[in-house]
Amino acid sequence: MTKLLIIIVSTVFVNNFVLHRFLGICPFLGVSRRVQTAAGMSGAVLFVMTMASMVTWLIYHFILVRYDLVYLQTVSFILVIASLVQLVELALQKLSPGLYKALGIYLPLITTNCAVLGVSVLNIQKDYSFLHTSIFGFGAALGFGLAMLVFSGLRERIDLCNTPVSFRGTAIGLVTAGLLSLAFMGFTGLVKL
Numbered sequence: 001m002t003k004l005l006i007i008i009v010s011t012v013f014v015n016n017f018v019l020h021r022f023l024g025i026c027p028f029l030g031v032s033r034r035v036q037t038a039a040g041m042s043g044a045v046l047f048v049m050t051m052a053s054m055v056t057w058l059i060y061h062f063i064l065v066r067y068d069l070v071y072l073q074t075v076s077f078i079l080v081i082a083s084l085v086q087l088v089e090l091a092l093q094k095l096s097p098g099l100y101k102a103l104g105i106y107l108p109l110i111t112t113n114c115a116v117l118g119v120s121v122l123n124i125q126k127d128y129s130f131l132h133t134s135i136f137g138f139g140a141a142l143g144f145g146l147a148m149l150v151f152s153g154l155r156e157r158i159d160l161c162n163t164p165v166s167f168r169g170t171a172i173g174l175v176t177a178g179l180l181s182l183a184f185m186g187f188t189g190l191v192k193l
Contacts, residue, residue, distance in 0.1 A: 003132070004131070004132070004135050006191050007132060007135050007136050007139055008135060008138070008139040008142070009139075009190065009191050010139070010190075010191045011136060011139030011140045011142070011143050012139050012142050012143040012146060013143070013184065013187040013190060014187045014188060014189075014190050014191055015143075016143040016144075016146075016147055016184055017115040017118065017119070017140050017143055017144055018115065018143070018144055018147040018148070019147050019180060019181040019184040020181070020184060020185075021115075021118070022181075023113075023114045023115035023118045024045075024113050024114060024115030024116070024144055026106070026109055026113065027041055027045070027106045027109060027110065027113060027148075028144075028147065028148060028151065028177070029170075029173060029174075029177065030106050030109075031103060031106045031148070031152075032148055032151045032152040032155055032173075033152065033155055033156075034102075034152060034156065035149060035152045035153055035156060036099075036102070037099070037102045037103060037152075038148040038149055038151070038152035039145075039148075039149060040092075040096070040099040040102065040103060041103055041106065041107075041148060042141075042144065042145030042148045042149060043145075044085075044088045044092070044103070044107065044110060045110060045113070045115075045116070045141055045144050045145065046138070046141040046142070046144075046145055047084070047088055047141075048081065048084045048085055048088060048110055048116055048141075049115070049116050049119055049137050049138075049140055049141035049144070050134065050137045050138045050141055051084050051137075052077070052080055052081045052084055052116055052119070052120055052137065053119055053120055053123055053133050053134060053136060053137025053138075053140075054130070054133060054134050054137065055080050055084075056076070056077045056080050056120040056123070056124075057120075057123055057124070057128075057130055057133040058130070059076055059077075059080065060073060060076075060124055063076075064076065073121075073124070074117075074121075077117055077120045077121070078111070078117065080120075081110070081111055081116050081117060081120070082111045085107070085108060085110045085111045088107070088110070089107055089108060092107065115140070115144060119136065119137050119140045119141075120137075122136070123136055123137070147180070147184075150180065151176065151177060151180055154176050154180065155173060155176065158172055158173075158176060
């Protein structure tokens with residue numbers, strides 16, 4: 001149980017995929033203008049990243065290793081992720097058309113989000129069990145969501161401020177992301193994994 005808690009704390013705070021490993025920056029910067037869209041993207045990534053971790057672990061151990069097809073790891077992982085993203089896209093289109101439109105092109109880009117693929121590959125490299133893989137994927141997605149929500153909240157607040165003209169828009173967003181990343185560096189050393 002302690003190992004599972006350490007994995008979650010590590011992936012959410014210490015080794016955050018966005019703010020520490022700098023993976024998944026595209027949706028982090030693109031969908032973080034409003035907290036509502038950031039929350040929707042976080043939910044989609046939570047589902048895709050957690051499910052992709054579990055499904056890719058099963059495929060790797062029960063198909064790729066068993067039939068000596070390990071060289072197809074990346075291709076098979078991307079196919080799994082693309083299928084899960086398509087499932088999320090169809091569900092959002094039917095259940096929440098407003099959120100579907102707000103996420104726009106960034107929703108299908110989850111397929112090429114290196115954070116999602118990175119979690120699946122790291123699970124294999126770390127030789128995690130199925131339970132540890134599931135927790136690692138879930139924790140990484142929680143960390144992604146936390147970074148997105150905090151960053152979008154900061155961006156909404158900054159939009160209300162009198163920002164100098166030369167810093168408005170992307171410039172202040174990148175400065176804020178850098179400062180947020182530095183703030184998360186304060187968690188370094190909290191857990192050793």
